[in-house]
């Protein structure tokens with residue numbers, strides 16, 4: 187874990203406090219996406235096997251083709267799951283665009299001065315030089331950079347996948363579109379997979395990020411991890427919590443001893459703020 191200059195008692199206290207980082211919809215979408223990627227990658231590489239783009243040992247293609255009963259049904263499975271995956275991802279994006287993507291996209295993706303410095307400092311850390319990582323938001327600069335790779339890659343994969351799946355509807359004069367779709371599809375997948383190697387290593391293996399891994403199941407991280415890895419987010423979280431508490435105290439002082447039947451506005455705001 188990165189340096190935390192706090193007394194032990196305070197660190198212990200922070201470790202016991204849990205903060206919500208991901209909501210259920212976010213967790214379900216993420217794991218649906220991960221499982222889909224595993225399936226589409228395994229089947230896609232087997233479809234490519236023994237062709238110009240062969241990237242896996244021929245044995246892999248043979249095994250997967252046999253499991254699915256031949257190349258034609260394998261392609262059908264790949265296309266059908268690909269369409270289903272594309273529909274769920276697009277649906278989530280469109281439905282959550284205003285509530286989730288717009289307000290949080292900016293914080294998740296926009297790189298600020300601290301983020302640029304984070305790349306420099308992290309580079310120094312990797313080569314064993316002295317470093318001081320600047321404070322980060324709920325996603326660090328590396329994660330933000332990965333989100334561009336995912337977004338651009340997924341758009342490319344869906345468009346080229348649609349062109350190939352519905353190639354029979356494309357007129358002869360536009361045949362070149364289908365021809366270009368295949369290498370473009372392959373390139374977009376390769377781009378995301380390159381980022382995924384780091385993403386999965388950081389998420390599932392790297393000890394420092396273990397709390398982030400568990401948060402992808404429970405939705406929560408302990409406050410010590412948030413404090414040491416995502417200080418800007420931690421500070422905003424604590425401020426929003428304090429504001430809510432002050433509001434509650436003010437309400438109590440004003441004589442509203444009993445809670446409203448509706449959740450207080452500030453709770454909703456806090457929830458919205460904490461939501462992904």
Ligand code: HEM
Nearest residue numbers: 212216219220223333336378385386389390398399401402
């Ligand atoms: C075994 C596979 C995977 C593991 C172990 C994994 C792990 C994680 C973890 C731990 C986080 C939380 C990071 C944090 O809160 O700081 C995360 C978030 C994320 N992952 Fe993955 N991931 C996997 C597969 C994928 C795949 C296949 C994609 C996309 C192609 C992906 C895209 C993302 C994105 C965009 C986020 C940030 C947005 C969000 O909170 O959902 N992940 N992943």
